[in-house]
Amino acid sequence: MKIILSLIVFFATISLVANASESYWAIRTDLRKCAYPMCGGYFVREVGSNKSEVYVKSLNQTVKGGGSTVDESLYKFAPSYTVVVKGDIKKDEIIVSKIFRLLPKPDKPFNFDSELNNFYIVDSKETNSNIEIKKLNSNKSEKLNSIENSYSQDVSFVPMDWLEYKVTTGESVFTVSGRIDSNKTVSIDYMFISLPDPKLCPKELIAVRCANGTIPTYTIAATRCLSFSGCVHRGICPLVVPGCSGGYTLKSYASKPNGCPRYYCIPSFLS
Structure with missing residues (x-):
């Protein structure tokens, strides 16, 4: 029994270490023309760091909790640094557990270098009335009363309940504009939503057929x-x-x- 318990603790510790090693990276597709794997992969930059970008030959997705992988067409060839991934670089590839893509603002192009140190995520495990946001790739966090979202003014007819769901469940990373005000409120400037979207929708088992001209x-x-x-x-x-x-x-x-x-x-x- 002691051996079994020791093994459980051992593997749980390995899991915690693996999760702790994950960081957030912005990526761009390598468009150079040469033989794979020397070209054709991705350049990645660590969010919140001034380190130079690193080349990886591939993006290797890990699937947890019955989720699904993200189709490559949803992130490959996206504009530079408009995709953020959560993962860990192993040798010449990046092992990814989450992929986020920027919701564009047509009149406000995104500049990664300007937002480099300004990325946050909501702690979806927070259970009290406060909202806690954590700065990506750091130990810094802030308690808030509310989060406003500039997309309601900047993008026409985008469903705001969808964006709120993405933010409050930790399914979005985002940048904020300005500082936290006296009411403990921040405003989201740019959002990156998790992919795939939607996910885990109930499947329709029987096709809907309406009668009498309805x-x-x-x-x-x-x-x-x-x-x-x-x-x-x-x-x-x-x-x-x-x-x-x-x-x-x-x-x-x-x-x-x-x-x-x-x-x-x-x-x-x-x-």
Whole structure:
């Protein structure tokens, strides 16, 4: 029994050490033309550090808790340093457990060097009324009363409940503008959302079929998962279709009470 307990403690310690070694890195795709693996991988820069970027031949994803890997098309060839990964460099590859991609702001291009020391994540394990944000790759943290989000003003028709969900669950890393004010509030300047998105949505086991000329309607959760909400007769719908900000794509779903489309905008790399 003592041997079994010792083994459990040993492997738990290894796991903690492995998790502790992970850092956050911004990446850019290597576009040089030469034979792989000397070229064609990624250059990575440690967030919050002035160290030079490092070349790795590949990004190797680890999957935990029944999750899924991120399709390479969602991050490879993204603009330089608009993808942040959580992981550890092992030899000539980076072992990654989380991938985040920037939500663009069409009128405010992102500059990684300007934001290098300004990346945070919410501690999703916090249980009291305060919000704790942790600075990436450091031991610094701050207790807050609230977090504001500039995307509500800067990006048209982006679902703010989705962004709030991403932030409060630790599924987003972000930069903040200015300092924490007297009300213990900060404003998010740029957000990087975790991929894939959405994830772990319930699968529809039976295709929805509505009778008597009715059509299916849906609701959408903060996770961006759709749920069937009943069949309705189609009514008269507004003819105006909203437009999305640059870098975003219009999406819609039929909604109650009359089956009209409900529109929203998501970053084009998710469409």
